[in-house]
Amino acid sequence: MDNKRKKCVTFTYRRKRYYFYGRTMSEACEKMLRQKLFIKNDGEWINNSRITLEGYFRQWEQTRTGTVKQSTERTVFMNFKRIALCETGEGKTLGKTLLRFIDKTMILKAQKQLAAKVSSASVNNSVSLLKRICDDAVTDGILVQNPCVRIKALKRIEPQARDTSHRALTKKETRIFFRYAGKSHYYDLYQFLINSGMRCGEAAALYTDDVAGGFIRVRRSVTRTSSGYRIGDDAKTTAGIRDIPCTDALKAIIMRQRPALTESVEYCGRSVPLFCSPKGKLIIPSNVDTDIRKICKIAGIEPFTSHAFRDTFATRAIESGMNPKTLQEILGHSSYGITMDLYAHVMPSTKVREMKRISITDIPH
DSSP: OOOOGSSEEEEEEEEEEEEEESSSSHHHHHHHHHHHTEOOOOOOEEEEEOBBBHHHHHHHHHTTTTTTOHHHHHHHHHHHHHHHHHEEETTTESSBGGGOOOOOHHHHHHHHHTTSSSOHHHHHHHHHHHHHHHHHHHHTTTOOOOOOTTTTOOOOOOGGGTTTOOOOHHHHHHHHHHOOOOOOHHHHHHHHHHHHHHOOEEEEEEEEBEEEEEEEEOOOOOEETTTEEEOOOOSSSSSOOOEEEEEEHHHHHHHHHOSOOOSSSSSSOOOOOOSSOOOSSSSOHHHHHHHHHHHHHHHHHOOOOOOOHHHHHHHHHHTOOOOOHHHHHHHHHHHHHHIIIIIIOOOHHHHHHHHHOOOOSSSSS
């Protein structure tokens, strides 16, 4: 019988359309459902009825390669690895489980395991990623429905980031920290961060020729990929590409780092990293945070991460009367709301001072 006279159903997998014919629509659908379990990949037919979650994730990742930043790839990999290692029973993990056998009960169990180890935000990120993967598995015909659809996100029970890693240091804490940080290899880096508002990864990716004409040109950042840390080809975000005015304090730090720099803060000769690790290699932000925690312990102050220098810069800038829009551009934020809600902390002393400025005289006593 001519195909034109038969019933036809189709489905699309990775931009390729598959056609199935039958004398009746039921026959055509049955052929399609059987064939959906076998998908051609690189010239070979793969039995997708036997594909595990890990196996499908590898295929899923390949379709995204080159379309997202390396830092995003790394984040996706870490979120997936976190949930794939959750146990389902009998010594098996979710990642080793056949994709079509994964159900809501397994995911809820994984969610509970993760909640005992990591923050609610991290748990939600992993479950959200799994939902995206399963959505594509439904589109590819491997799953009939997404088992994550009815999984509710965990409520946040941890303190807000602005009260922990995103907290601004008080002036007293700042003085104490730098008093005890004098012998640290990263002392100048810490001074640089608190005076510029830059992220640690951005400062670690600076070369000497990024300082020119009285400005610090932020163009890239240290990023963590699946193969380790490296200096990325671009900034964290589009808004992160910016020029920061080089103040006298920043010039003094740069001159201490590179005596070969001229008075105008321009390097004559081959460009080299402005900051480096004690062994002369790329600075790893996590190693910097470890050093900060050690100093905090000795100094007897609440520990923080390098990001607190950025918060402190933003808070001091607002207290000094800097225009919020200017601050947004210096910090490299795409959203004004992020700058004000997350970074521009208001110290108690500032609240007291501002309240004293209010004078209401029309109220009778």
